[in-house]
Amino acid sequence: MTDTQITAALLMKYDRPGPRYTSYPTVPEWRDEFDAAAREDALSAAAQHASVPLSAYAHIPFCKSRCAYCGCNVFLNAAGLVERYLSCLQQEIAQAAALLGVRRTVTQCHWGGGTPTFLDESQMERLFHALTAAFSFSPDAEIAIETNPASVSEKQLRCLRRLGFNRISFGVQDLDPAVQQAVCRNQTDTQTRAVIDLCRALGFRGINVDLIYGLPLQQERGWSATIDQVISMRPDRIAIYSYAHLPQRFPHQAPLDGLPRPDAPQKYALFALARQRLLDAGYHAIGMDHFALPGDELALALTRGALNRNFMGYTVQHAPDQVGFGASAISEVADCYIQNVKDAGAYCDAVEQGIAPVERGMRLTRDDVIRRWVIRRLMCAFTVDMKHFQQKFGAVFNTYFAQEMDALKYYEQEGMVTVDADRLNVTSLGAVFIRNICMVFDAYLKEQNKGMFSRTI
Numbered sequence: 473m474t475d476t477q478i479t480a481a482l483l484m485k486y487d488r489p490g491p492r493y494t495s496y497p498t499v500p501e502w503r504d505e506f507d508a509a510a511r512e513d514a515l516s517a518a519a520q521h522a523s524v525p526l527s528a529y530a531h532i533p534f535c536k537s538r539c540a541y542c543g544c545n546v547f548l549n550a551a552g553l554v555e556r557y558l559s560c561l562q563q564e565i566a567q568a569a570a571l572l573g574v575r576r577t578v579t580q581c582h583w584g585g586g587t588p589t590f591l592d593e594s595q596m597e598r599l600f601h602a603l604t605a606a607f608s609f610s611p612d613a614e615i616a617i618e619t620n621p622a623s624v625s626e627k628q629l630r631c632l633r634r635l636g637f638n639r640i641s642f643g644v645q646d647l648d649p650a651v652q653q654a655v656c657r658n659q660t661d662t663q664t665r666a667v668i669d670l671c672r673a674l675g676f677r678g679i680n681v682d683l684i685y686g687l688p689l690q691q692e693r694g695w696s697a698t699i700d701q702v703i704s705m706r707p708d709r710i711a712i713y714s715y716a717h718l719p720q721r722f723p724h725q726a727p728l729d730g731l732p733r734p735d736a737p738q739k740y741a742l743f744a745l746a747r748q749r750l751l752d753a754g755y756h757a758i759g760m761d762h763f764a765l766p767g768d769e770l771a772l773a774l775t776r777g778a779l780n781r782n783f784m785g786y787t788v789q790h791a792p793d794q795v796g797f798g799a800s801a802i803s804e805v806a807d808c809y810i811q812n813v814k815d816a817g818a819y820c821d822a823v824e825q826g827i828a829p830v831e832r833g834m835r836l837t838r839d840d841v842i843r844r845w846v847i848r849r850l851m852c853a854f855t856v857d858m859k860h861f862q863q864k865f866g867a868v869f870n871t872y873f874a875q876e877m878d879a880l881k882y883y884e885q886e887g888m889v890t891v892d893a894d895r896l897n898v899t900s901l902g903a904v905f906i907r908n909i910c911m912v913f914d915a916y917l918k919e920q921n922k923g924m925f926s927r928t929i
């Protein structure tokens with residue numbers, strides 16, 4: 473089946489609540505009992521693999537104002553907290569580095585939020601120097617930041633480049649002024665275009681634009697114009713996410729209840745339109761919702777089977793352990809997941825008292841490790857080499873996953889996977905529904921968890 477056959481009806485058929493698989497097991501499975509001592513053990517165990525590179529993440533949870541669709545951990549009007557928060561980040565970074573001993577090489581660093589460019593230039597320098605003082609960044613490290621094209625300044629972008637940032641991601645969401653006004657996120661086409669051009673001139677690579685479909689007042693005409701405008705800006709990567717309207721969990725979304733939102737068929741039509749328009753414009757699809765220009769390293773890594781995935785999404789760097797710093801930040805080290813407390817004040821209180829700010833976590837079982845490997849291969853390479861599996865885990869794939877292979881027969885009949893003696897392959901149609909296919913291998917997916925996840929489409 474070709475991409476042109478991916479219709480709204482097909483998307484609707486497979487749309488269900490499901491994880492994005494930035495981790496396996498997914499966050500709802502992590503437990504509060506995982507504490508500071510468990511984190512210390514995990515970091516000390518990770519220190520044993522001195523030559524294996526790390527990925528570092530810093531969370532900056534501050535924003536000037538709240539976008540109505542936001543589902544992030546954000547603090548507003550918190551300028552008074554920033555200096556204290558930065559001091560705590562410095563402390564947490566130094567403490568983690570001490571536990572990691574000689575394991576210091578970082579090949580990937582990402583600042584997310586919130587809006588990391590809420591920090592001014594001297595604050596950004598301070599945080600960056602805390603990271604480079606604790607870790608040794610490899611010369612080809614991927615150093616990325618998320619930002620808002622409407623608020624980031626030329627001075628900040630120049631500062632970031634000077635520090636060594638080389639990737640940047642912009643939250644654009646939609647360029648239709650009516651939609652922007654509804655979701656409290658105003659940024660003109662001209663502004664966005666100028667910032668992207670400037671980043672390109674400054675030497676940023678892998679420039680990414682995030683879009684959201686399913687927002688209030690979105691209609692085919694305005695969305696179509698947004699897609700065309702964004703394509704004409706030629707970002708290296710475009711990610712298209714589905715809006716999750718969850719006013720019970722995010723009460724600031726409640727005012728959007730009063731505005732018309734695309735219904736399910738309209739929403740699928742918006743996605744199908746965007747997908748086809750991007751493919752026609754020469755972008756390569758990476759899974760369901762990511763697209764990259766053919767020369768971009770994500771597209772090249774996909775072709776080589778060298779794509780990786782972590783909490784920040786797809787990446788070309790292979791750093792099996794990730795250390796996260798800041799409120800709500802997640803670490804994945806030594807087969808453990810660890811999440812920090814979400815409240816920025818509580819995070820600072822803990823760090824200042826010399827307590828690791830752990831909220832919850834999980835130590836993976838052998839079965840978790842095996843399933844995580846399979847799900848990552850599916851998400852990143854869209855194929856699983858069964859002989860490689862056997863060499864790695866000493867188990868026969870078809871025997872270990874007898875039930876799952878049975879369940880996959882349905883997807884085989886649908887033309888989404890093919891199975892031969894040595895390989896499970898995902899077809900180009902199956903790649904669009906990759907989350908559904910991965911769910912077959914998820915041992916935790918129970919009915920009660922389904923409400924925790926966004927929908928697969």
Ligand code: SF4
Pocket residue numbers: 534535537538539541542543544546585586587620643
């Ligand atoms: S900029 Fe991002 S994190 Fe901040 S309020 Fe808007 S959506 Fe949320």
